[in-house]
Amino acid sequence: MHDVAVIGGGVVGCALLRRLALHGMDAVLLERGRDILSGASKANSALLHTGFDAPPDSLELACMRAGYREYLDIRESLGLPLVQTGAVMVAWNEAQQARLPSLLAKAHANGVADVRPLDPGEIARLQPGLAPGALAGLHIPGEHVIDPWSAPLAYVRQAMAHGATVMRDCEVLDGVLEGGAWRLVTPLGDVQARIVINAAGLYGDLVEQFARTPPFEIRPRKGQFVVLDKSAHATVRTIVLPVPDERTKGIIVCPTAFGNVIVGPTAEEQTARDHAATDTATLEALVARGREILPALAGHAVTAIYAGLRPATERSEYRIEALPDQRWISVAGIRSTGLTAALGIARHVLDLFRRHFGPVADAAVPISTPVPNLCESLPRRWMQPDAGEIVCHCERVTRSEIEAALSGPLPAGDLGGLRRRTRVMLGRCQGFHCAGRVARLAAGRLPEFAEHRP
C-alpha cells in the first residue's frame, strides 16, 4: 500500500512525485507511456515564465511564481540549465502599441517589477536584425529558456532517490475506492494507495471519472513549431514575443537550450488527445513568419518540426482541487504554463494534502541527483578529455551518454526517451549518420530496435 499514487508522468506528475517523496511519503508514479513525458510535456516552448502576463491573483500566477523561484533554487544541485535570454515583446502596429501600457501594469501588479517599456532603439539593441517597423515594446528580463526534458527527469530521479517508485507502460484503466484506500487497475497489476492525485494531463477528465463526474472537459489545443538549424542560433539573442491578443499569445521566435531556434506555437483546437500532427501549410507559414520577424533567419534550414498539445479545459484557469471524501486530488487543466509552474503546483498540492489529509513530515534534505547537461552553452560530455566515441555528430552525443541513458534508475523507455535524455538523432540529419550506431547500442533495450532482419 502506497501513501500516494500520482497518475501521469508529465512535468506536473514528476514535480509532484518529488515533493511527496521529499516529505517522506511512499509515492508511486503511474505513467501510461513507455517513458515519462509521453503527453503534453514532450513538446512545448521550453520557457521559464515570470508570470508577467498571467491572470492577476490567480492560482496559476501563484504557482508560476513559486515554480520559477524553486527552479532557480534547485537547478544547480540537479544540473539543470538556465539560459538567461530575457524576452522582448514587440508592437508592430498602433493597436498593439496601445495594449502595452496595460500589459506593463499587469506585469507590475503580478509582482514582476523589472518589466519596462522599450523604444525602437532599445529593441534594436536587445535584438539586432529585427524587421523594420517595431513601434515600441516591453522588456521582460526574467523570461528564460530551460531544458524542458531534463528538468522533469531530474525531479523524478530525485524523487526515486528519496524512495519513490515509477511504473511506466502502466495505464490506469480503472480505480475503485475500497475500505478507505484506492485500488488502481493497471496492466501491471493492481496498485493500492491511500490517496490518488490525478495529473493525467490530456486524459485528465477520463481519469477523473474514477472519482466523480468530471466537472471539466479536456479540450486539447495544439501548437506547431519549426526548429531551425543551429546556424541560426547566433542571430537570436532573446525571446521575441508578439503582443498577445484576447485569443492567443501568438508566434514567438526564441533560442533553445540546445542551440537551435524555434518559431511557434500555433493555437488550434482539436479533439484527439494522443497525437499532434503538423501540416505543411502551417509549417511553411511559421518559417515565413520567422523570416518576417527576423529577416536573417532566411537561409537557415529547418532541422525539426513538432507539435504539442496543451491540456486545456473549457475554462482558462487551472483546475486543482482536493476531494477529501474521495481521497483524491485533481490537478487538471495545466494548459500552457505547466513547465514553469510544476514545482509550484507541487507545493500547492502539498498544502492541500496537509489541509485535507492530515499532517505531513518536514521536507528531507534533498539528495543531489544531477542529470547530464545537454545545454549548448554549458560544458558537455564531448568537451571532456575522456569524451570517448562521439555517436551523433550533429548534436555531439557521446557513446557514454547514450549508455548512461539506457541504464541507471530510470533508463529511457523508448527512442523518444533516449532522444530527450541525450539529443541523439534530434539534429539536422535526423539519424542519417548515426541511426545504425544507435540501434546497435540500444538493441534489445528499446522497443524500436526489437526486430532483427531475417
Place this chain on the structure above:
Amino acid sequence: MEPDGTLRIAGPDGPGVLRARAVLLALGTRETPRSARLVGGSRPWGVFTTGALQQLVHGAHQRPCRRAVIVGSELVALSNLLTFRHAGIAPVAIVEDRRRTLVAPPLAWAAGVAFGTPVLTDARPVAIHGTHRVEALEIDHRGRRRILPCDGVIFTGRFVPDAAPLAGSPITMDAGTGGPVVDQYGRTAIPTIFAAGNVLRPVEPSWTAWTEGRAVGRAIAEQLGGRLPAPSRRTTLSAAPPLRFVCPQQWSEPSPLRAALPMQVRSEEDVSGRLRFTAHGEELWGRRARLRTGRRIPVGVRLGDIASGTEVLVEVVRPN
C-alpha cells in the same frame, strides 16, 4: 572553422585544435530528411532517410519496417529497393512529386517490373499517420488525396552538402550547391583550404568523388611544393535560373596545372536550348544542350584563355 582557417575538432580525447598548411574538406553529403521537407503528420517510428535505413539494415541487422513507401526517384531510390529485398521489406510504392521520375525512365520502369513497385509521379507526400509506428503515408496524387498503408516511409535523395562546420567561417558558400565556392583546383575563399567530393554539390557517385579527391590532393601537393601559386585573378561564375548551379564557381589565374575539378552545370528543371557562358553580354562559349533535372552537364570550357578576372554568367537560352 575559425576565421584564420584553424580547425576546431571534437574527438574521443575531447576538443582540439588543428592548424595545417593545407586542409582538404571532404565532408560529403546527406539526404534531406522529412523534417526539412516540412512533411506534416505525426512523428511515429518508421520514418527514415536511405542513409539511416541502410545503417539500420546493414550495420545493425534490423528490420525497422515491413512495408515501406519510397519518397523520391533519384538513383538512390532504387538502391532502397535492393536494401528492401535484403531486409525483407516490401516496397509499397515510389512517390515522386515531379511529373517524371528523376532516374532515366527505363530504370523506373525496371523498378516496376523487377520489384513490382508502382511508381507514382506527380505525387507529393502530405502527412505521415500513426501513433507509435507509421500506419500510413497520405499523398496528394495528381490533386487527389490517397492513403498508402505502410509502416515505413523512406525519404530518399535531395542530397545536400554536409557543410555545417563551415557556417560562420570566412569560406564563401554557394546557395545553389549548398557547398563552398571553389576554383578549378578546389580552393575555397581561404586558398589553403581545399574541398572535393560531394561537399561541393549534390551529388556524384562515389568513384567521381574519389577521382576529385585524388585530383585536388594533387593540387594540394603542387601548392605545397610551390608549383601552384596563390590566385592573382579570379573569374567568378554564376548560374541563372532554371540552372541551379555551376561548379566550380571560380576560375583562378595563374593556372599552370590542369583543372582538378571538371566544370559542370545542373538544372532545376528539364530544359533544352543553348547553354552559354557570357561575360559583359558577350558569348565566351556555348553549345546546344538538353538538361534534365538534377543531372550533370559537363562543360568543356577552359576559361583561363578567354575571360580572366571577369564575371561570367551561365545560362540556357531557350529557342523561341
